[in-house]
Amino acid sequence: MKQSAFSKSFSRSGLAALTLGALAVGGCATIKPATDAETATSAQASLPVQPADWTSIREKVGDVRPGWIAEFNDPQLMELVEEAMANNRNLQAAAANVRRARAVIRQAGSAKLPSVDASGGVQRNQSFENSGITSFSAGLQANWEIDVWGRIEAGQQAAIESARVAEADYLFSQYSIAAAVAQSYFLVIEAEQQVEVAQGIVDALTEIRRIVRLRYRYGFASAYDVSLTESDFATSVDTLQTAKNGKLEALRALEGLLGRYPGADLKTPNALPAVPAPPGEGLPSELLQRRPDIIAAERNIAAAINNRKVSEAARLPSFSLTSTLGTSSTDLGNILDPANIVWTLASNILAPIFDNGRRDAQVDIADADVEATVALYADAAIKAFTEVETALDRGVFLGRRRIALETATKETENALRLSNLQYKEGEIDLIDLLSVQQRLFGAQSNLLALKRAQLNQYLEINLALGGNWRVIAPPEPKDEAVE
Template sequence: MFSGKAIFRSSAAATAILMAASCASVDQELLEAKLPDAPAVWTADADVTVAPTGDWVAAFHDNALRGLIDEALERNNNYLATAANLDQAREGARISRANLLPTLGASARSSRNAIVTDPTSAAQAGGNADASGLRAQEIEDRFGLDSDGDGRLDGLDTDNDGFIDADLPNRRLYINNFSLGAQIQWELDVWGRLTDETRASYKDAAAAYADLEAARLSLAARVAQAWFSLIEARQQRELAERDTQARERNLRVTERRYDRGVSSSLDVRLSRSALGSSQANLALRQRLELESSRALEVLLGRYPSAELEAAATLPSLPQLAGAGAPGEILARRPDLAAAEARMESAGLRARAARKQMLPQLTLSSQISTSGPNLADVLDPERLAGNIAAGLFQPLFQGGRLLANSKRARAAAQASLYSYVQTVLTAYQEAENAIAAETLLAAREEALRLAYEEAAAAEDLTERRYSSGAATIFNLLDAQTRRISSESAYIQAQQQRVSNRVQLYLAIGGDFLTEEKLASLQAETGE
């Protein structure tokens, strides 16, 4: 058996160990061990270390795009849901903070009970055979049946001398009771457990706010990319239309040559085959344009009716000003800020879970009063109250508290690993986008040259075919080569513009909405 002193010493030692173990919400050594050091410059391009400032949407010189982004921020359902999650997190933080304050409750109650009495039976129990012969005053004194005070029993027949001539009826008595009460309860935050839980809730709210900023930036990027994809789809559809028209001209020319005996039936069949392929490609491009339009309309919160018309050409990109140093994205990217806030929240909850095994001190007070009349309830002399303080020390709960502490600790470590992985992914996205900036520009230039040369070769071949110096094979090959190179060139333009959007998203670039622009103009007085 263990003595009381031994148990007390063990409990005190455990308390000291727990307090020492709850000094930090996250192991800094573990974080530094898992998070790699960021280089001073980007490995993909060391010349883009200057952080971009201002409005990245303005770099595309597209007013329609800005209007689409503002519309999406007002009507996109996923973004509005993220905003609602922020409100939910903020209210949750306020609820958690309320645990630090005392709680006050009040109660009020009223009741009315009916008691049925039989005066005749009572009179007989007092020695009378029946109620006859009893004076009304005696019945009144015993049973209080003269409610109106006229000296006559209510509802009873009496003779001239005041004696009762008949049996007494049953009497219904009413008893009223009113009560008021108030209770106050307050758990003192001796070890800081409630403070840790409150701070964790506010960290969750901070993460929700960062989620909203990340959703805002992500939605703007998705709208921009969807807009540019729609423009590309329109250009590809127009290219397919021109190709189909060219194939139709070829077929007419070939059929006239066949009628004159200059061309063979093989030339006619090859021309028809080429026209069929172009028509199939046109149907595909039309479908892709409709789907691109519907995808953008859904982002805008519109019905996907494919009525949104794209611009004629993709924007020309200016020279990239810079992307900042790699370490700067930790502060600029809102998704990293959200992951960091959640990591800190998990650490605080792990610390609070350890403190659950410490004693809890609670103060409580109760005041109550009651009486048969409402005025009695308000009588200060009837007030009765008490104040009590309780110290609760968990001793044995089947390992629940220890398991809960270990679970919270594991959740904090998982959140830390998730944060580190998010940082690495952010570095990867930025490095890929910066490297692609140069490579896609080189690819676009090469495809532009290929397209221009293919177009010139097509014109030359058409002239030679008309004069009989080139075969139908030469013409179809030249036209196919030109269509393929022009289509690839359009696609390369779209990929480069889309990558520029992805780059701004990867480095946490900002942009100006109409609301921000109005606020900025108000601050500068413009």
């Protein structure tokens, strides 16, 4: 039965009216993706009042500068950090997350354009008594959802913001890995020096032990002196073994960060590098725009706001266009005959009426997600402020402590030299000599630990300030750039 001219005219005009009407309504009520200003307003409102400058007692030294690993002037350390950047498994996972997030952007944006699918089939109809008929079919189908309310655009923007979160996390992971490698490297060097100090104590007590035994043999020392010497000697051997074990553990931890097998065979220098000059600290307000993990927290807010917009748009009607082009024939050779080709074009509207509150619940969930991301942003910012202030204060007190410990070590070395002379002359007891010996060991060990603490503080303040560990920005994972 042929379609009447009126029917054709009505179908075409109805289709056009529906499409134009959808576009007109969309122009009046489109949901726009979250803007940077909208995100920043939500983020800033969650923060406490910030001072114009840091409250630390440290003297201000200028702007934050990149390249803090190179400040140690240690080529081996730089090589190890670069090795970790290439081989660390956690960093590789973070890079993979960036690639995944960028793929999600393409996936979310694909709904903006029509999708086209091809189909084909063969069907055989056979009765028990009569001959059968075989038919062949082929076709194309195109579907396009008209983004009247901006739901698809908001979803794509949410994916873009999530990709920016992944990129910022990847960048901060690089900073963290660089600092962790340097800290482990310094720990290995300190552990080797602690072994040397402990070995020195063992050697000194070995000589004292020999003298005491000799004096005991000739009646110039008591059994008490012998037992005291043996006790201190055994304790020093225990300290030496603990130091050696600590060095092995530090080596294996460092090799793990580098992505190597932890064979504890890495060679390192036997002296800690000098502590670089204090880095610039910038301003508290600048930290929020510079530190990657804070940027990631802010982009999480933007992604949550866009997801809320997607949920809001889901409560509105959706409009789509569908077109098919198909052919069928009982003769495969005639399947492309124009007489067998049929096309259709249809427009559809799907309006939610009753869903038992499902869409409203999705909006409530999205609202809660926005509140959660804002709270997490504030928490991350406050932690960052705390890390900076704490690291700045620690630097001041570590400097003061180093002066005191260097003085204590120097004076104890002099006291030990005098005690050895006095003991040989019989002017002091063995217990006095051993007491001074233990004091020196403690002072030397504490000074080594403090020197490493100063190096770690330099790493911590740079990491807290969000400065890049090298001057040239690290290459991002190879993939399409975020639009």
